[in-house]
Amino acid sequence: MIKVMIVDDDKLVRKGLISAMPWNNFDMEVVGEASNGKKALEFIESNSVDLLLxxxxMPVMSGIELIxxxxxEFTNIYIVVLTLHQDFEYIQEALRLGAIDYIAKVQLEKERFEEVLERIYNRIAQEQKRDPNPNExxxxxxxxxxxxxxxxxGDYLVKEWSENADQSIIEVDINLWLWTQPLEQPNEIWLERIxxxxxxxxxxxxxxxxxLYGKYHKDVHRLLREYREKDFFYDYDSHFSIRSILLQDLDNHKQVRSEESINLMxxxxxxxxxxxxxxxxxxxxxxxxxxRLPQAKLLGLLYSLIDKWNLLFYPVSLVxxxxxxxFDSWEQVDAWCKSVRIMIRKSIDKPTFSQEVVECIIKAAYIAHEEMNQQITAANIAKRVNMSRSYFSQCFKEIVGMNFSDYLRQVRIEKAKELLLYTNKTILWIAESVGYMDEKYFSRTFREQTDMLPSIYRQTHDTGRNMSDK
Structure with a gap:
């Protein structure tokens, strides 16, 4: 029988879970409940608990501190997180600390309780299979x-490893194995071969x-799973087939960088x-x-950078x-960054213009995007990029394919289309956001470019759009 304890500061949530969940169907029994982490610890110290929800x-002691x-202190207890909202980073912190699963309370009404418990039961069984002696x-x-x-x-390497090592191997996770017997001298040949x-x-x-000495199996296995999910992405090097790591280095959690540092990047x-x-x-x-950003954050950052780069380089490169x-590893990210740089350099290479001139035109196009809500002119931009008005206009048209005024108008109208489709903002607000202080002039210009007024454009394209007040 799996002995369960439920910890939540909301009494109705605790009582609801206790009465609604089909605990007996999965050989489970609720033996205790508490309103905060401190009371939960007091109960655990004097009672047997196998699963903690x-x-x-929570007040007094949060769930993170309790975990x-x-x-x-109680390494044999399995932990499942209850959360009101699916805060990814908060949940990730709990999972990093050893929770085996999480339940979003808002989904409890949508999911069958039996399915939730079955998932937890299977996860515990999976953990016990991988860690047959968690307290060893x-x-x-x-x-x-x-x-x-x-x-x-696949696991084709493991069979060869097991046979040659002549020892049993623990499967910690999918494609993650641990062998803890000391290597004797004859086995050094095996090590070289593998x-x-x-x-x-x-x-x-x-x-x-x-x-490893003196460490619990369960804790080591958890650290190895975390390492493969997070840091191995950055540490993997195809030029080295074997490397050494101290267990304590795996346990030094690397803090996720702040939004401020990401914005600086x-x-x-x-x-x-x-x-x-x-x-x-x-x-x-x-x-x-x-x-060392988590892979999801790294991809998000790269996506935002691509948006910036396309604003910068597309008008000149058309690429x-x-x-x-x-990406499977940082090596692939590094190779991609280098390939992007080579591609951009080749595509913006203009034999009839110097590198300095091309850079000035790139900067001018970027300013058009970044400052479209301001009153900017070709003369003003030419001065900012240190070119004469006439030479700037000539170079911009030859490199980009249209004069600066037409390009700025195109940028503004495209942004206006986006705001019309994906926000509920007024036409006046949108006009001012893209640099038109006169709503009537904006509407006339918009119709010249799209053959319809802004309001008609919004009505015509409103099917399936995701409205936002932002």
Missing amino acids: TDLA KRVRK IFAFDRGYVLLSINKAV SQVISTKPGWALINLKG KERWSSHEWIYHDSLFNNHVHALKLM KIQLPDS
Whole structure:
């Protein structure tokens, strides 16, 4: 029988879960409840609990603090997070600390309770299968970890590894195995051979893991899963088939960078200088890697940078930059950044114009996008990019294919279309946002460019649009 405790500061939530969930169908029994983390710990200290369901936001002691204490003092207890809203980073923190699953309260009415419990039951069974002796302590200080950046490549390497090592291997996760027996001298031949095999299999690595002695199996397995999900993405190097890591290094959680630092990174990449200067480009790439962003955040940052780069370079290059669906490792990100830089440099190369002139035109096009809500003119922009009015106009038209005034009008109208389709803002507000202080003049210009008034454009294209007041 799995003994369950429910911790939530909302009494109705606790009572509802206790009475509505089909606990007996999954060999579970609710043995206790508490309104905060402190009371939960007091109960756990004097009662047997196998599964803890806890809210995250609670008074006195939060769910996060409770999870930390339980993971440290009661390592045999499985933890499931109850959360009112699906705050990804908050939930990720709980999962990092050892929670095996989470339940969004808002989904409890939509999901069948039986399905929720079945998922938790299966997850516990899966954990027990992978960690048959979760409270057992490692008697050896060194082990070897075989893992892959790709979860779908199969386990063909493990069979060969097991046979040659002549020892049993623990499957920690999909394509993640741990062998903890000490290597004797004859097995050094095996180590060399398996390293050679791995060097021919992209995405695989063998890690010499030190510092296991005295650590719980369950804690080590959790750290290895976290490492493969987060830091292995950055550490994987196809040029090295084996590397050494201290267990304590895996346990040093790397803080997710603040939004301020991410915005600073965006600013660095939003200029065009890195296209021409090798050292600046290399510094930007290195700084991005050092941030070690979770892969979802990294992709989000790259998507936002692509938007900036297309604003910067498309008017001159007529080439759209695109992002792959996913990256398996930082090596691929690094290679993609280099390929994008080469592509941009080739596409903006204008034999009849100097590099300095092309840079000035790129900057002018970018200003048109960034400052479209302001009263800017070709004369003003020419002065800002240190070119004479006449020469700027000549170069801009030859490189971009239209004069600056027409280009600025095009940029403003395209932005106005976006605002009409995806916001509920008034026509006057939209007009002012794209640089037209006179609503009638904006409507006339919009009709000249699209053959319809702004209000008609919105009505005609309103099917399926996602409205927002932002």
